Amino acid sequence: xxxxxxxxxxxxxxxxxxxxxxxxxxxxxxxxxxxxxxxxxxxxxxxxxxxxxxxxxxxxxxxxxxxxxxxxxxxxxxxxxxxxxxxxxxxxxxxxxxxxxxxxxxxxxxxxxxxxxxxxxxxxxxxxxxxxxxxxxxxxxxxxxxxxxxxxxxxxxxxxxxxxxxxxxxxxxxxxxxxxxxxxxxxxxxxxxxxxxxxxxxxxxxxxxxxxxxxxxxxxxxxxxxxxxxxxxxxxxxxxxxxxxxxxxxxxxxxxxxxxxxxxxxxxxxxxxxxxxxxxxxxxxxxxxxxxxxxxxxxxxxxxxxxxxxxxxxxxxxxxxxxxxxxxxxxxxxxxxxxxxxxxxxxxxxxxxxxxxxxxxxxxxxxxxxxxxxxxxxxxxxxxxxxxxxxxxxxxxxxxxxxxxxxxxxxxxxxxxxxxxxxxxxxxxxxxxxxxxxxxxxxxxxxxxxxxxxxxxxxxxxxxxxxxxxxxxxxxxxxxxxxxxxxxxxxxxxxxxxxxxxxxxxxxxxxxxxxxxxxxxxxxxx
Numbered sequence: 001x002x003x004x005x006x007x008x009x010x011x012x013x014x015x016x017x018x019x020x021x022x023x024x025x026x027x028x029x030x031x032x033x034x035x036x037x038x039x040x041x042x043x044x045x046x047x048x049x050x051x052x053x054x055x056x057x058x059x060x061x062x063x064x065x066x067x068x069x070x071x072x073x074x075x076x077x078x079x080x081x082x083x084x085x086x087x088x089x090x091x092x093x094x095x096x097x098x099x100x101x102x103x104x105x106x107x108x109x110x111x112x113x114x115x116x117x118x119x120x121x122x123x124x125x126x127x128x129x130x131x132x133x134x135x136x137x138x139x140x141x142x143x144x145x146x147x148x149x150x151x152x153x154x155x156x157x158x159x160x161x162x163x164x165x166x167x168x169x170x171x172x173x174x175x176x177x178x179x180x181x182x183x184x185x186x187x188x189x190x191x192x193x194x195x196x197x198x199x200x201x202x203x204x205x206x207x208x209x210x211x212x213x214x215x216x217x218x219x220x221x222x223x224x225x226x227x228x229x230x231x232x233x234x235x236x237x238x239x240x241x242x243x244x245x246x247x248x249x250x251x252x253x254x255x256x257x258x259x260x261x262x263x264x265x266x267x268x269x270x271x272x273x274x275x276x277x278x279x280x281x282x283x284x285x286x287x288x289x290x291x292x293x294x295x296x297x298x299x300x301x302x303x304x305x306x307x308x309x310x311x312x313x314x315x316x317x318x319x320x321x322x323x324x325x326x327x328x329x330x331x332x333x334x335x336x337x338x339x340x341x342x343x344x345x346x347x348x349x350x351x352x353x354x355x356x357x358x359x360x361x362x363x364x365x366x367x368x369x370x371x372x373x374x375x376x377x378x379x380x381x382x383x384x385x386x387x388x389x390x391x392x393x394x395x396x397x398x399x400x401x402x403x404x405x406x407x408x409x410x411x412x413x414x415x416x417x418x419x420x421x422x423x424x425x426x427x428x429x430x431x432x433x434x435x436x437x438x439x440x441x442x443x444x445x446x447x448x449x450x451x452x453x454x455x456x457x458x459x460x461x462x463x464x465x466x467x468x469x470x471x472x473x474x475x476x477x478x479x480x481x482x483x484x485x486x487x488x489x490x491x492x493x494x495x496x497x498x499x500x501x502x503x504x505x506x507x508x509x510x511x512x513x514x515x516x517x518x519x520x521x522x523x524x525x526x
Contacts, residue, residue: 033464034176035068035142037133041160042151043073043084043115047182051213052151053088054096055456060109061100064461068141070112072132076119084115096454112140120160126167133169144175147463154184158198165202178463180209183274184265185472188488189481196474209463210472214275216455218443219417221470223282223384224291226411226419234287236388238363243406246385246524247279249373249413250507252329253380255351259342267321267353268484268491271373277304277480278472279384279413280369284359293468297476304479308358311486316498318357319487320511321350324376327504334376334504348495351375352502354512355487356519370516372523376504382413385524405436408524418442 038056040048059065073084089110093101100106116132118125137144148164150157161179164170171177181199186192199208214220227233236242249271255262262270281300288295310318326336337343337351352374359369388407408422420440427433462470491497500509507513507523516522 031465032064033066033461034145035066035140036145036147036464037070037072037136037140037142038147038149038460038464039072039074039129039133040149040151041074041120041156044075044077044079044087045151047151048073049088049091050095051454051456052149052460054092054100055454055460057092057096057100057106057109058454059457059461061105066464068112070114070136070140070142072136073113073115074118074120074129075115076117078117079115081113081115085110085113088113120156120163126163126169130167130169144172146175146177148177148179150179150181152182154182154186154195157181157195161199161202170202170207176207176466177203178207178209178466179203180211180463182211184269185210185274185477186481187264187269189478189485192477192481196477200474205474206468208474209468210477211459211463212274212278212472213455213459214278214413215470216457216459217413217417218453219411219413219419220279220282221458222419223411224296228287237386239365239367241388242367243387243389244367244519244521245280245283245369246383246387247276247283247369247371248385248523248526249275249279249382250377250526251373251375251380252377252505254324254334254337254376254504255340255343257341259340262351263343263347263349266349267351267373267375268488272353272355272371273480273484274472276371276373277483280307280357280359280371283384283386284364284369286363291469293471294473296469297473301473301476301479302361303359304476304483306359306361306364307483308360309486310355310357310483315487315490318355318515319490320352320354320500320509320515321491321498322352322374322500322502322509322512323347323349324351324374324504325501327376327506329376329505330379336504337375348499350491350499352377352508352512354508354515356515357483368519370521370523372508372512374502374508378505378507379526381415381526383524383526384411384413385409385526387521387524404434410524410526416442416444418444418446 040052042048056065056071060069079087089101089106092106114136116129118129133146136142146169148169150160152160164179169177179199186195227237278300281303284303285299286302288299324334324337326339327334337349338345338347343349352372354370354372357369357371358364359367386409390404390406404424405422407424410420410422412418412420418441420438422436422438424434425437427435459470462468498511500511502509513523
């Protein structure tokens with residue numbers, strides 16, 4: 001069957017064993033992608049070793065990769081195919097499961113791992129790549145279907161994409177081609193728009209998969225199911241019942257060896273433009289007309305366009321920034337950001353930020369969304385907390401009134417992924433005293449999972465299947481930058497204004513707590 005203009009084809013499905021009832025087995029019919037080659041630019045880098053190769057090895061072990069699936073690593077390191085396989089085997093053993101990197105299972109997967117030593121600045125780099133892919137398509141039976149993964153610095157995206165276009169690797173008559181782009185998608189609105197134009201000169205938007213690994217996490221995906229598959233929730237998911245929403249992405253580590261990158265990016269570009277605004281969209285979006293890529297992404301774009309601007313000085317009231325100083329994290333000494341490798345000794349780059357945003361639409365008018373993220377905080381955790389209003393009239397006075405706390409729905413993204421509902425009950429005893437309790441759902445205990453799937457597994461498989469639902473569209477990227485642009489410009493113009501230092505191992509600068517305290521609220525203890 002001929003592909004549609006977006007380069008997608010109907011996918012075959014994996015049938016249950018003969019004679020078995022898929023409903024009785026609790027199975028779903030897994031879609032299987034067509035045979036393809038995944039070309040990874042930057043195959044010798046950390047992303048490939050830590051995330052991509054473990055994810056692909058796991059998909060192979062679960063028999064979710066198509067027949068003949070092939071990886072062609074591209075890099076300047078002078079490796080042979082065999083050396084590449086050895087390095088990737090060590091990476092899978094270190095960052096995933098040793099069983100995935102051993103025995104016949106690994107041998108079968110490794111047979112599809114190839115390497116191309118290439119200087120991408122040379123005249124025939126992409127011509128040589130095209131010839132290698134032609135050979136692999138014939139040998140491996142991959143029919144000319146290609147996924148290009150750009151695991152490289154963003155500055156190299158335009159020349160790589162241009163080279164693929166000049167070599168005729170951007171499309172095919174009876175096959176499909178897709179390109180995966182890693183964040184950051186530019187460093188501000190103007191550079192994001194330029195990058196999008198460069199990409200769309202070569203690839204149609206339907207071929208472009210801008211990846212944000214947060215959208216591959218189970219709890220993030222489960223938020224859509226939780227919201228739109230439960231009848232009890234929707235009537236209360238609005239300004240009449242919800243007081244405010246907190247979205248927290250906290251890390252207990254510093255910047256490690258990413259000093260050079262972080263000095264250019266800072267926390268807003270590194271975390272807010274992608275991860276935190278994506279989470280805000282999933283909380284605030286309306287129900288899409290169908291669970292299809294464009295329908296879901298249309299609703300997310302509507303949310304971003306409804307976010308009230310932080311221009312005209314609003315950033316001074318609704319935005320906080322900080323930088324970690326020396327302290328202790330989990331009982332161990334932790335140095336200051338300014339003493340990290342690759343960081344200027346008088347750097348004013350923020351490693352923490354907190355924003356108060358409003359979504360000006362019918363559902364959310366007047367409900368603040370508080371977003372925070374930072375490095376070297378008290379612990380590593382990510383959570384969405386939906387805090388409900390107090391009951392309109394409390395029947396129980398005296399001590400009972402003093403004990404009352406709001407109902408909260410909290411979605412734990414990491415660690416211990418799950419959902420909790422906090423509500424009030426009476427304490428045992430003769431007096432009328434109340435206390436909050438949690439009704440808790442955990443993926444690990446409910447489904448017997450010792451470890452959650454790697455977020456990249458879902459996203460890589462979706463790309464091979466041509467499903468872009470969990471990937472970011474061009475207009476969504478630009479709308480997210482528009483939300484942050486006033487704050488970025490203000491902070492770049494006055495880099496020291498309002499910058500507050502916080503001790504490593506704490507929950508951030510005092511100003512972040514004042515941001516909520518001014519509204520009579522406080523950050524949740526998580």
